[in-house]
Amino acid sequence: MKQTIVILLMLLVDIGFCYADSITTIYTRGGKPIEVIIRDEMSQEDIQFYNAAICQEFSEATFLASSSRTYNCHSYAWNLTDGGTVVCWINDSVKNQQNIKVPNLSKYWTNDYYEETTSNNASRIHYYLSNHSAVVSQTVPGMYESKWGKGPVMRHAPGYGPYDYMNYRKYYAHIVPTPVYGTLQCSNISNYIGVNVSASYLAGEIAYSSMPYSNYTITDNKGEDAVDNGKAVINQTYYNGLNITFTHTGIYEIAISFYNQFNEYLGDYTYEQIVQ
Amino acid sequence: MIAMRFHIFFLIIVLGLMMISCGHSDEPVDPNEITRVQDGNGKVFLENGTLVDANLDYTQSELEQALQQYEWEREYCFFYDNHNISSRVSELRYMPITIHTNGTIDITDEYPLRQREYTIKGKILTMSLIEDVFSSYYELPRDFVIVALDISENGGRMIMDTNLKGYEYKNYDPNSMSTRMVWKAKMTDS
Numbered sequence: 001m002k003q004t005i006v007i008l009l010m011l012l013v014d015i016g017f018c019y020a021d022s023i024t025t026i027y028t029r030g031g032k033p034i035e036v037i038i039r040d041e042m043s044q045e046d047i048q049f050y051n052a053a054i055c056q057e058f059s060e061a062t063f064l065a066s067s068s069r070t071y072n073c074h075s076y077a078w079n080l081t082d083g084g085t086v087v088c089w090i091n092d093s094v095k096n097q098q099n100i101k102v103p104n105l106s107k108y109w110t111n112d113y114y115e116e117t118t119s120n121n122a123s124r125i126h127y128y129l130s131n132h133s134a135v136v137s138q139t140v141p142g143m144y145e146s147k148w149g150k151g152p153v154m155r156h157a158p159g160y161g162p163y164d165y166m167n168y169r170k171y172y173a174h175i176v177p178t179p180v181y182g183t184l185q186c187s188n189i190s191n192y193i194g195v196n197v198s199a200s201y202l203a204g205e206i207a208y209s210s211m212p213y214s215n216y217t218i219t220d221n222k223g224e225d226a227v228d229n230g231k232a233v234i235n236q237t238y239y240n241g242l243n244i245t246f247t248h249t250g251i252y253e254i255a256i257s258f259y260n261q262f263n264e265y266l267g268d269y270t271y272e273q274i275v276q
Numbered sequence: 277m278i279a280m281r282f283h284i285f286f287l288i289i290v291l292g293l294m295m296i297s298c299g300h301s302d303e304p305v306d307p308n309e310i311t312r313v314q315d316g317n318g319k320v321f322l323e324n325g326t327l328v329d330a331n332l333d334y335t336q337s338e339l340e341q342a343l344q345q346y347e348w349e350r351e352y353c354f355f356y357d358n359h360n361i362s363s364r365v366s367e368l369r370y371m372p373i374t375i376h377t378n379g380t381i382d383i384t385d386e387y388p389l390r391q392r393e394y395t396i397k398g399k400i401l402t403m404s405l406i407e408d409v410f411s412s413y414y415e416l417p418r419d420f421v422i423v424a425l426d427i428s429e430n431g432g433r434m435i436m437d438t439n440l441k442g443y444e445y446k447n448y449d450p451n452s453m454s455t456r457m458v459w460k461a462k463m464t465d466s
Contacts, residue, residue, distance in 0.1 A: 021414075021416055022416075023416065037414060037416065039414070050409060054409075072412045072414070073412050074412055089414050091412075091413055091414065091415075092412070092413070095369075095370065097442050097443060097444045097450070098443070098444055099368075099369050099370060099440075099443055100369065101370075131411075131412050131413065132412055133412075148409075148410050149407075149408065149409050149410035149411050149412060150407070150409055151409050151410060162410040163410065
């Protein structure tokens, strides 16, 4: 009841204001477009009113930052606390060109930078029945921090806040890949290869849904770059390897370092090729 | 005198151009140049381009009064672009379906706790979300043009347009896509 009265009072505060809001696009770390709304700020009187009313109503939470209608919980958790520079409001779903609602927020954790994990490993939380998001507090263990609508940013216990169903949560984090080291698989099954015979050298285990990129070196037995000195020709590059033709006999070392789309090191694969 | 001569000269030029253009009437018509029927002269177009009589010259206060006196229900709707007018369409998501006398609007396919209200300025009805302070959802206000308003003793009819720019429907032009909604007034119990 008390909360209802607070909400009704808060509704009255905004009456009479006219805002000029607009839609724009930001991107996840994986490059997916997120439709967002750029909103004008409330008056200082409104901000102070919301700050005071909500702090009074939710005394078990700690006030961290002022109320604002320019960003919401989703933007705070997935955009602004993750290096985002566009202060904006993010809806969990948006309408497409057929006027059908499609996911917007979940792009952050669908084949992208974040993935689902356990509560212990989480950095971000989605309250999936409450349409709410939070981050794990870096300063107070066991607490979450989230923005409450256009109200303030609060530090709170995981199940404490103005929303229903706050015990229904999913946990997300960015999992830093563990580097792997291995041997490239050569399409030529013999230990030797002839001059001017092409072969593919692939790291079979590097299989990511998002395309990794690689740096490669091919060195001769003097340690010199075999591509630069004309002893090796790169015919084709693949997401997981190379196709090479050697033009001179010798022993060559092929080394490929792999990185994911977030510029994180995935591992090294090597192969020693004898060319006769 | 000079002005009168100029008017006669201008009239001759115009008549000449009209005659020339008549001479080209047997050329094939460019389908892109065909434009749909328009509102005007006391008529509005409805589905499939049917023209019906309607009151386009209502005032803002008449509109406000009609919205306060009657509950309004969307009867049907159809799409149009610069060249086409559809027949009635069965589904129009996230668009107003009921306008209440208390100033709120219901839309289709929506989470029931989200409420919307309207304001009127001239012939524009602007629908806005009534924002709960804790809600993480927000939508931009949407404008609807009230094209015509006819009120009678037994009820009334309202014709409402809104831009659907970008909306994909058959081979209609997304850049000039709109929907026209036909509303029916219902007497309130009071």
